[in-house]
Amino acid sequence: MKVIEIAEFGIAKLTSVERPDPQPGPGQVLVRVRAVSLNYRDLMTVQGHYNPRQKLPLIPLSDGAGEVVAVGAGVRRFKPGDRVVAIFAQKWLGGEPTPAARGSTLGGPGDGMAAELVALDEDGLVPIPEHLSFEQAATLPCAxxxxxxxxxxxxxxxxxxxxxxxxxxxxxxxxxxxxxxxxxxxxxxxxxxxxxxxxxxxxxxxxxxxxxxxxxxxxxxxxxxxxxxxxxxxxxxxxxxxxxxxxxxxxxxxxxxxxxxxxxxxxxxxxxxxxxxxxxxVFVGPREMFEAMNRAITTHRIEPAIDKVFERDDLQAAFEHMAAGRHFGKIVVRM
Missing domain, CATH: 3.40.50.720 (NAD(P)-binding Rossmann-like Domain)
Incomplete structure (x- = not known):
């Protein structure tokens, strides 16, 4: 599969490389990523300002949405074909934030969503509201x-x-x-x-x-x-x-x-x-908060404000667009 990697810090140094396709283990879900969105945290991570000691190479971007293509043993919450979006802190399901939750964030310290396929614990995903596209859903996890x-x-x-x-x-x-x-x-x-x-x-x-x-x-x-x-x-x-x-x-x-x-x-x-x-x-929020938000988004038919949608090969241009500060709302990249 193709992934985007930070091998060295800097927007111009983002590279597209091949990695083996991940396989879902017990309790995991394999997701084909359809869209990701950019946060200021992602820009700082790529530039090396967020955590200069971040272990590299790293797959960036914490926010992504896609469809389930396979599930591991014991998975009950999702099935192939379901549309899902990843939560920011994979181990933060409810309650107050903890050091363990903070250490489970996607796109640093762990690999993020800028990949064709990702294998995540089923607890680290939520369904996409029916009226939203993959591009719209990809804006939800952090912002x-x-x-x-x-x-x-x-x-x-x-x-x-x-x-x-x-x-x-x-x-x-x-x-x-x-x-x-x-x-x-x-x-x-x-x-x-x-x-x-x-x-x-x-x-x-x-x-x-x-x-x-x-x-x-x-x-x-x-x-x-x-x-x-x-x-x-x-x-x-x-x-x-x-x-x-x-x-x-x-x-x-x-x-x-x-x-x-x-x-x-x-x-x-x-x-x-x-x-x-x-x-x-405010440090984002747990899965239970994400689910409550999605219920309100569905009830009020809220649609996220998207400034521009880029293609995967234009990820550098998407980050440069963010760095320029002229965007209105979210910047999205189709994977």
Whole structure:
């Protein structure tokens, strides 16, 4: 079978090689991968920034969907022909995260989904919602589950709440869709008026261009009668956290997901204390959360926002597209 390998760090050094076809062992399912999606974590892994000590060669990409072609002894959850999508942390089925769960993530430290065939434990897969394609399903494991965890599990967003989503990447757009399905109002930010217009077609109530309005926290307060938002979906990290704190209401929640704007900063803790804010880090989520999300996706007929679909031989171009930062939603690669 063909696989994509990181033999040396660097986008230009990604290579396509042949490996023996895997065979499903007891309790395992053999999946023909039809589509994968890119996360910022994958870009950092390919560049060698996520874990410079990562053992190589590595098959990258944590998110992938496909169809079952064979099952090993004892498999009960799936049969050949079933459409499935892999969970991010293969050993995290429910409950709080553990070191073992963190060590079972696809695309680093273990091999990922950029292969024609993968053999995974049946517990590490979930069915694809019937109305979604392989390409759409491939966007769910990291960005979708992370947004669901942030908005529904941690933010407990309800009708009448207001959610602020930073940027128009995959997590933020899923957060927008889940918050709207829960009956909330959503404010979204971007440096592009074109992207803000697209976000409004997905249901965003307000858009703030942080290039023309660098004090976007003040703009958020203006849109909420100075009260602030119930939840901030914080993907910027050090570069945006201080303004997110200002934009949150008394007793609000800030779910910290990404570090696109840096991972270290000096932080004035006084407004966190005085406003009684809850800052919660989000590390994707377990299989049970994925399954709950899929039920909501099916009920509300939610379709993921996909920026562009590349072919397998154009994986380098897909990563370069992500590195340029011009995408709106998820970047997908057909395998």
């Amino acid at each position: 979708g589950v992370t947004a669901w965890n942030a908005v529904v599990e941690q933010g407990r967003v309800r009708p009448g709440h207001t959610v602020l989503a930073l940027g128009t990447g995959g997590v933020s757009l899923f957060a927008l869709q889940f918050a709207k399905a829960a009956g909330a109002q959503v404010i979204i930010t971007s440096s592009s008026d074109e992207k803000l217009a697209k976000a409004k077609t997905l249901g965003a109530d307000h858009g703030i261009n942080y290039s023309t309005q660098p004090d976007w926290d003040a703009a958020v307060l203006g849109l909420t009668d100075k009260a602030g938002v119930d939840q901030v979906v914080e993907v910027g990290g050090a570069g945006t956290l201080a303004r997110s704190i200002k934009a949150a209401r008394m007793g609000g929640t800030i779910t910290i997901i990404g570090v696109l704007g840096g991972n270290a900063t000096e932080l004035d803790l006084r407004p966190v204390l005085m406003k009684g804010l809850r800052l919660h880090g």
